[in-house]
Amino acid sequence: MKTNSKYLGLVTKKFNDFFLVDLKNQENSANSQKFLCKVKKSINFKDQLIYVGDEVTIEKIDFKTKRAIITSLKKRKNLLVRPSVANISNIYVTFSVEEPELNLSQVNRFLISAESIGVEVSLVLTKCDLISDKKRSYLLDKFQKWGYQAITLNLQKSDCFKNLLAELKQKKCSIFMGPSGVGKTTLLNMIIPGLQNSTSPVSNKIKRGKNTTRNVELFSMSNQSYIVDTPGFNMQPLEVDIKLLPNLYSEIYKQVIEEGIKCKFRNCLHLNDEGCNLNKTFERYSFYKEMIESSKSHYYQNQED
Ligand SMILES: Nc1nc2c(ncn2[C@@H]2O[C@H](COP(=O)(O)OP(=O)(O)OP(=O)(O)O)[C@@H](O)[C@H]2O)c(=O)[nH]1
Ligand SMILES: [Mg+2]
Ligand SMILES: [Zn+2]
The missing domain is CATH 3.40.50.300 (P-loop containing nucleotide triphosphate hydrolases)
Incomplete structure (x- = not known):
C-alpha cells in the first residue's frame, strides 16, 4: 500500500545515504513505524546535512516495504x-x-x-x-x-x-x-x-x-x-566563541550577573587583566584560564591566516 500524503517524521538513525525515520504524532509509540528513507534527489537542503533528531517531511510512503522519501527538512532548534x-x-x-x-x-x-x-x-x-x-x-x-x-x-x-x-x-x-x-x-x-x-x-x-x-x-x-x-569519545574539541566562555562557568556567571561585580573593561576575560574584580578562588578557575588561553592562541592564529 502506497500513499502520496505527506507525513511528519523524526530521524532516529543515519547510515551513509539512508535515514531511519519514525512517523511522528502516532498514537501508540510502542508500535511506532520506522521507514527507511532516502532524500529526494532533486532536493538540495542548502547544503545542510540531515542529522539524527531532525524533523523531516516524508512522502511516497510504502507501508509494505517500509520505504519512503524525505522531501523537506524542518528548521532545527539546535545542533x-x-x-x-x-x-x-x-x-x-x-x-x-x-x-x-x-x-x-x-x-x-x-x-x-x-x-x-x-x-x-x-x-x-x-x-x-x-x-x-x-x-x-x-x-x-x-x-x-x-x-x-x-x-x-x-x-x-x-x-x-x-x-x-x-x-x-x-x-x-x-x-x-x-x-x-x-x-x-x-x-x-x-x-x-x-x-x-x-x-x-x-x-x-x-x-x-x-x-x-x-x-x-x-x-x-x-x-x-x-x-x-552516542558513541563515546575521549577528547571533546571546544569550538566556543571566547567572549561567551565566561558565562558558561556558573562560578563566573553568578558573580557577574547575579552579584553584579564590575570589572574596569566591559569585555574583561578575567585573566590578570588590570581592573578585574572577579573573585578567582574557585576550583575551576585554572581550567577556565587554560581554556581562554588556548582559545586565544587559536583565535590569533586564525587571524594571521
Ligand atoms: N561496576 C559497574 N560497571 C558498570 C556500571 N555501569 C556500566 N558498567 C560496565 O561498564 C562497561 C561499559 O559499559 P557500556 O554501556 O558499554 O559503555 P558505553 O558508555 O556505552 O561505551 P561506548 O559505547 O564505547 O561509548 C560494561 O561492562 C558495563 O557492564 C556500574 O554502575 N558499575
Ligand atoms: Mg555505548
Ligand atoms: Zn574581570
Missing part, C-alpha cells in the same frame, strides 16, 4: 556537533567515577561544550559501586561547587535510576554523552524496556572503553520523549 544530534532538550554529560578513572579536566571540557548549546545540562556519575560513600560525598560536594547537582548511579542496583527515569520522561529529547566505557548504553538498556544494545567491559590493562556504540541513535520512551545513545 550539537560532536556527536551530531539536532533538536536536543537536555544533555546528560556522563562519566564513570572509576574504570575509566575520572578526569576532571575532561569532565569540565564536556560540560562547557554542552553548556555552549544553550540547553539544560546535567552531570551523571556512573559506577558508584566502585567507590566508598565518603568518596561519593566528596565528588557530590565538588560538583556542587561547579554548579551541578550530580546524579550518582550504581547500575548494579536496579532501583538507583528511578528518579532519573521519572525526570527523563518529562524531557523531550535527552542525550547521553561522555567517554567510551562509562556505561551510557548499559544505562539506556536498563531504562528502555526491551532494548538490548551491545555493551562491553572496559579493557583490562588501561581501563579504557572499547568504542562499542558506533552510531548515534535515538530511542523513544513515549511519543513525547526520546533518548539518544
Whole structure:
C-alpha cells in the first residue's frame, strides 16, 4: 500500500545515504513505524546535512516495504556537533567515577561544550559501586561547587535510576554523552524496556572503553520523549566563541550577573587583566584560564591566516 500524503517524521538513525525515520504524532509509540528513507534527489537542503533528531517531511510512503522519501527538512532548534544530534532538550554529560578513572579536566571540557548549546545540562556519575560513600560525598560536594547537582548511579542496583527515569520522561529529547566505557548504553538498556544494545567491559590493562556504540541513535520512551545513545569519545574539541566562555562557568556567571561585580573593561576575560574584580578562588578557575588561553592562541592564529 502506497500513499502520496505527506507525513511528519523524526530521524532516529543515519547510515551513509539512508535515514531511519519514525512517523511522528502516532498514537501508540510502542508500535511506532520506522521507514527507511532516502532524500529526494532533486532536493538540495542548502547544503545542510540531515542529522539524527531532525524533523523531516516524508512522502511516497510504502507501508509494505517500509520505504519512503524525505522531501523537506524542518528548521532545527539546535545542533550539537560532536556527536551530531539536532533538536536536543537536555544533555546528560556522563562519566564513570572509576574504570575509566575520572578526569576532571575532561569532565569540565564536556560540560562547557554542552553548556555552549544553550540547553539544560546535567552531570551523571556512573559506577558508584566502585567507590566508598565518603568518596561519593566528596565528588557530590565538588560538583556542587561547579554548579551541578550530580546524579550518582550504581547500575548494579536496579532501583538507583528511578528518579532519573521519572525526570527523563518529562524531557523531550535527552542525550547521553561522555567517554567510551562509562556505561551510557548499559544505562539506556536498563531504562528502555526491551532494548538490548551491545555493551562491553572496559579493557583490562588501561581501563579504557572499547568504542562499542558506533552510531548515534535515538530511542523513544513515549511519543513525547526520546533518548539518544552516542558513541563515546575521549577528547571533546571546544569550538566556543571566547567572549561567551565566561558565562558558561556558573562560578563566573553568578558573580557577574547575579552579584553584579564590575570589572574596569566591559569585555574583561578575567585573566590578570588590570581592573578585574572577579573573585578567582574557585576550583575551576585554572581550567577556565587554560581554556581562554588556548582559545586565544587559536583565535590569533586564525587571524594571521
Ligand atoms: N561496576 C559497574 N560497571 C558498570 C556500571 N555501569 C556500566 N558498567 C560496565 O561498564 C562497561 C561499559 O559499559 P557500556 O554501556 O558499554 O559503555 P558505553 O558508555 O556505552 O561505551 P561506548 O559505547 O564505547 O561509548 C560494561 O561492562 C558495563 O557492564 C556500574 O554502575 N558499575
Ligand atoms: Mg555505548
Ligand atoms: Zn574581570
